[in-house]
Amino acid sequence: MGRLSQFMQRLRYNFSNFMIGRYGVDQLGKFLWGFVLALIILGFFIRHPLLEIVTILLIIYLYFRMFSKNIAKRYEENQKFLDSSYKFRRFFNNKKSMLMDLKTHHIYKCPMCKQKIRIPRGRGRVEITCPKCKNKFVRGRKH
Numbered sequence: 669m670g671r672l673s674q675f676m677q678r679l680r681y682n683f684s685n686f687m688i689g690r691y692g693v694d695q696l697g698k699f700l701w702g703f704v705l706a707l708i709i710l711g712f713f714i715r716h717p718l719l720e721i722v723t724i725l726l727i728i729y730l731y732f733r734m735f736s737k738n739i740a741k742r743y744e745e746n747q748k749f750l751d752s753s754y755k756f757r758r759f760f761n762n763k764k765s766m767l768m769d770l771k772t773h774h775i776y777k778c779p780m781c782k783q784k785i786r787i788p789r790g791r792g793r794v795e796i797t798c799p800k801c802k803n804k805f806v807r808g809r810k811h
């Protein structure tokens with residue numbers, strides 16, 4: 669075995685030894701790394717000392733979290749992050765699934781009660797019975 673690969677193996681071993689009992693990366697960490705990346709890219713366009721300081725401080729904080737041995741505390745932070753971002757994430761997931769849905773379905777509004785009704789696309793002209801008020805109406809184009 670070459671000296672270099674021996675050295676690399678040792679380095680890897682030392683690193684995994686070093687990481688034992690340390691926190692590592694969680695969802696909050698991944699989110700913040702993404703944020704740091706955005707800041708670095710932004711830094712190419714806006715050269716501002718404050719931006720640099722914030723980026724560096726954030727990187728230091730992220731390393732501190734990764735190497736932290738206070739796992740309970742870090743876990744708690746991550747839970748807080750997941751809790752507070754829940755509505756936000758749900759909002760975007762909803763928007764995304766709504767957009768996906770529009771590709772496969774039409775959304776029609778009942779003229780009587782304004783109830784929204786999903787009808788699969790490609791059905792041509794259809795008579796729709798409103799599930800709420802039982803009003804019947806026709807929608808869609810003739811083929």
Ligand SMILES: [Zn+2]
Nearest residue numbers: 778781798801
């Ligand atoms: Zn209706």
